[in-house]
Amino acid sequence: MHLTCPLWVRRIPKIYRNNDPFYLRNLYLQFSFLFRGRSSRCFRLAEQRVIKAFQHMNAMRAVRKDRFKQLCDERIDAACAQHGIPGKMLIDGLGRMNIQLNRKMLQQLAIYEPYSFKSLTDLVKQYHSELGIVPPNAEPPAPVVTRGLLQSPIVPGNRKFYE
Amino acid sequence: MSRQMLPRVFLSQPLQNGVSRYTCQLKRITLKFCKFRPNSLGAREFIENGDFLEFARANPQVACYLKPRRNRPPVLQAEFANGSVQLARIDSFPAEFVRRWFWLMRGRSGDDLLPLHENLRSFHPSVQGVWTPFTFGRSVGLGDLPDSRHRPMSPSATELIQQLHRLQSARMS
Numbered sequence: 001m002h003l004t005c006p007l008w009v010r011r012i013p014k015i016y017r018n019n020d021p022f023y024l025r026n027l028y029l030q031f032s033f034l035f036r037g038r039s040s041r042c043f044r045l046a047e048q049r050v051i052k053a054f055q056h057m058n059a060m061r062a063v064r065k066d067r068f069k070q071l072c073d074e075r076i077d078a079a080c081a082q083h084g085i086p087g088k089m090l091i092d093g094l095g096r097m098n099i100q101l102n103r104k105m106l107q108q109l110a111i112y113e114p115y116s117f118k119s120l121t122d123l124v125k126q127y128h129s130e131l132g133i134v135p136p137n138a139e140p141p142a143p144v145v146t147r148g149l150l151q152s153p154i155v156p157g158n159r160k161f162y163e
Numbered sequence: 164m165s166r167q168m169l170p171r172v173f174l175s176q177p178l179q180n181g182v183s184r185y186t187c188q189l190k191r192i193t194l195k196f197c198k199f200r201p202n203s204l205g206a207r208e209f210i211e212n213g214d215f216l217e218f219a220r221a222n223p224q225v226a227c228y229l230k231p232r233r234n235r236p237p238v239l240q241a242e243f244a245n246g247s248v249q250l251a252r253i254d255s256f257p258a259e260f261v262r263r264w265f266w267l268m269r270g271r272s273g274d275d276l277l278p279l280h281e282n283l284r285s286f287h288p289s290v291q292g293v294w295t296p297f298t299f300g301r302s303v304g305l306g307d308l309p310d311s312r313h314r315p316m317s318p319s320a321t322e323l324i325q326q327l328h329r330l331q332s333a334r335m336s
Contacts, residue, residue, distance in 0.1 A: 031168060079294070082303055112289035114298050 072103035079110035083121040085135045093124035098155050126150060172277045174284040177245055180272065188244045188272045192265065193228040196237040201255070206237040208258035218265050225269065239264055243273025 025043040031053070032039055032046035039049040077087030094101055099120070101109070110117045126144040128135060130151060180186055194215065196206035209215055210229065219227040239251040239261070249271070251264050296303045318326070 033168065082299060111294055113291045114294040115291045118299070 069103060072107040075107040075110055076103065079107075079114075079117055080121060083118055083125075085121055085124060089128070089135060090121060090124050093127050094120065097123065097127055097150055099123075123150070169278060171280045173280055174282070175274070177272055177274070186244070187222065187224045187269065189222075189225050189241055189269050190244055191226040191228065191242040192268060193230050193240040193242075194237070194261075195230040195232050195235065195240065197233060197235055198231050200234065200236075203237040205256040205258045205261050206253060209261040212258060214258065214262045214265075218262075218269075222269060239268065241268040241271070243271065245273045247273040247275070249273070 028043060028046050028050050029041075031050045034040065035046065035049055039045045073087060076090060080087045080090050090106070091103070094106075101120075106117070106120075109120070122144055125135060126146055127150045130146070130148075176182075177188065180188065194206060194210070196203040196210075198207070215227065215229070219225070236252065236254045237256075239253055241249045241251070243249070249268065251268070253261050253264060256264075292298070
């Protein structure tokens with residue numbers, strides 16, 4: 001029942017509220033507020049669209065993470081390509097050197113701090129050249145003084161070698 | 164749908180509070196509790212331990228009220244400079260939790276709690292300068308047009324006419 005304004009003041013106990021169809025329909029219509037056409041106004045159409053919208057919301061949670069990861073990969077790849085290494089090599093190389101930067105931060109650096117990103121690519125190139133791996137189409141990196149530390153980075157396990 | 168129904172906002176403070184000067188946005192805090200019921204035990208202990216007075220003395224800019232209400236669950240009501248009122252249900256909370264809620268309200272701005280686009284916000288996100296194709300010299304986007312790698316989806320008018328000509332001369336011969 002939809003009460004008129006003077007009667008709206010009366011407080012309906014929740015046990016009766018649940019039995020009244022108005023309240024359930026109103027709930028669906030609240031969710032369908034910004035939908036297109038009659039799906040936003042008529043309950044029988046809104047119910048279907050709202051249920052489908054909830055399904056989409058649930059399904060998109062996993063997909064959103066994947067898509068963001070793809071976007072980050074694309075951006076890192078493009079930024080690395082300018083410096084002559086593949087994006088995967090950067091992520092792998094940083095991991096091997098125990099530089100803990102995830103994809104999200106790397107793409108932020110590539111956009112907002114391009115010189116820092118370049119120094120990271122130089123580091124990765126240096127690491128690979130010390131191992132004897134030459135990245136394809138790469139320019140020689142800016143001189144990076146490593147003192148052999150790239151090959152055995154300080155990680156919790158080998159800290160005793162540096163004390 | 165979730166983005167429409169529950170819009171996201173960027174981090175912001177009312178009138179850029181904190182940039183040059185910080186003003187506590189909490190103006191009044193009221194602790195409503197019952198003197199007898201067990202779910203108000205934490206609230207009563209909070210008062211009796213002296214934590215409420217400690218909060219009131221440490222924050223002279225906040226008006227602190229106690230409101231004993233018979234047979235009602237305990238509630239914390241915080242009123243802010245922008246006029247908003249926030250309620251925290253402290254039903255059966257230990258005294259330590261009540262204390263934490265007090266200090267949490269003290270730090271809030273009174274804006275609605277909405278999902279954020281990002282947990283950080285900066286008007287100057289770049290220190291070194293945002294990347295442009297010219298940042299590392301003109302090494303990106305170089306090339307001459309037409310490029311053989313760019314294959315058009317449909318044949319151009321010239322190519323259509325050339326095809327027609329080839330068909331025609333094949334038919335003639």
